[in-house]
Amino acid sequence: MSAAAEPAAGTAEVAGRLAGFTGALRGHGIRIGTGESVDAARAVEALGLADRELLREGLAATLLHGTGQRAVFDQVFDLYFPRTVGGPEGPAAGREDLRDRLARALAADDAALMGRLAVEAVDGFGGYGSSPGADGWSAYQTLERLRPQTLLARVRASVRAGGGTGGGEGAPEEFTERLLDDEIRRRIELFRRQVGAEARRRVAERRGRQEIARRAVAPTADRVDFLYAGRDRVAELRRTVRPLARKLATRLAARRRRAARGSIDLRRTLRGSLSTGGVPVKPVLRRRRPVRPELVLLCDVSGSVAGFSDFTMLLVQALHDQFSKVRVFAFVNRIDEVTGLLRHGTADPEGLGARIQEEARLTGWHGSSDYGVALGEFAERYADVVGPRTTVFVLGDARTNMADPNLPALREIAGRARRVYWLNPEPRAQWGTGDSAAPDYAGEVGMHECRNARQLGAIVSRLLPV
């Protein structure tokens, strides 16, 4: 569809719309300076407003600086430069009729047609409430009524019968057949996203787009709170582990290089100065022993913080060649070593949490987390793990379910280790509320707020020993 975004828009209105758009993007943490805004306006001038997709690409090229920002950009773009205004004309289609047409569109893999059907679907089934102010459009309700996921079998049958897109010879299709289900699932997922975007657009028309752009647009993956991330966001986060690890590794290498040009070795400098009559012409730098540090991770893997622990474990595992030794321990109220489960290559990120729960002894009499007992057991059973070269990271929300926090155990670990850091996925404001023993622990070791992947990356690159 190449309908004009805003056909008769005057220059001032375009400028205003553009300014609002950049403002909304800034609200999502995308840094856009005036220079970029000006470039964006020049791009609009060069491309014109006739083709919406060209406009989208042009604005993305001028306003964005990184790959991760694109998802947010697309959502906000759809709000500020909508495809159409208002709902579709004509009477609403019946549910079965719409499902029929959707099945055909899915079988033909026609994204444009699916987009139009999404518009119809939201119009027909997404509306709720009747009084002005309390009404709106819901993607959830639309999808509940339409249930596109149940079309899978039907679409598969019709693709097979019709020979699909491939042409329909018997033999070559036999192998690619088995890919079909996943392909259809991906198409259905696309349709769900289209419905979501359409519902947001309709709501934005009613409520004002600024508010919707601020509230209803999903943030970039690295800014999602670990504690509230849904399943698909966690999967998305997991995919960022490896790029993040690679970035952290280069940052660590840079820090290591800088640290190597370190301080002056006074004794050897003076010794060298004897040959020049006591004038230290050539300063001798202290040699650094190439010791790679050891790392120990203590992870709370109880339900509430499991997402955070998993992510951090995978990140550290991906960084494994930066350290001479990495050992990982998991606990709920008992502690057990899980290093083996994370061994390089065998770590299957999806099933990680389940396997840890299955194969390690993590719980004693009850199933809720108890930091005091777990720390005590660690200090007792694994005393030899922590030495003067070891840096210990404790990952958890420090919610002990009212049990004794067992500060002496932590103190003992801290006394033996080179450094101990505590990473807490809760916002700082919530530390100490309810059963949280965070302030007690924070008094013993450095505690850092670590709510999302961005914070984790920053903290890890600063705290990891070189």
Added chain:
Amino acid sequence: MFTSVEDVSARLAETGYLASPAVATTVFLADRLGKPLLVEGPAGVGKTELAKAVAEVAGARLVRLQCYEGVDESRALYEWNHAKQLLRISAGREQSWDETRTDIFGEEFLLTRPLLTAIRGDDPKVLLIDETDKADVEIEGLLLEVLGDFQVTVPELGTITATRRPFVVLTSNATRELSEALRRRCLFLHIGFPEEELERRILRLKVPGLDEALAASVVRVVGALRAMDLRKVPSVAETIDWARTLLALGAGTLGEGVVRDTLGVLLKHQEDVLKAAAKLDLDAV
């Protein structure tokens, strides 16, 4: 250089580079706004090829600066030809120092490196700064002056400003986060994996002997592999390699055996091969 976005697509296609709408739009804007183009994306999707194609379209000379760790000013910008300068000094012993000095810092003794080469002269040029992320942070500072104002300062010669701005393409694999200052001076383009339809067209262009049904199957399998959580998913370059392999093996159709035997062309890690084989229901590899 270009009149419209369609013009960009059409002319790039003539050189054998099939551009997605995003690529065509951004190239058009980079030309119109006269800004450098920063291209990011996974390895093997044609970032470097894009620069080459643009150079061919514009009939311009491609000047390439390959970045690596430790690349410095004398490799990127310019260097004085010390050996030749010494020869000149010893050859002209009877001349006064003043004469010699003005002489040895002349054009004749200047070794221009890619950045300076791209700025000097009147012929059209495309400057390709490849794998910018591999270079050290210090080089970025150097690039800022060059890319911001298209000028270079050589103390002995003064400031050299470009009479004709080159079309600049920077590529990056994002191993290191480039500085915000550098990003702000560039248009940003992310080249991802192409859509199925585009990839089919690329395959047919690059592997002429491939029949249509097989190309479609190849693209579908590669698409399925990309959806998996692998260490290194196959890129366009691997897809083309695979199609060539299939062609060389004389495989007319895509059967289980053929896929099993040639999976190594697509996947570069043994664990990926095992995982993909399991997901695709191949028998033991």
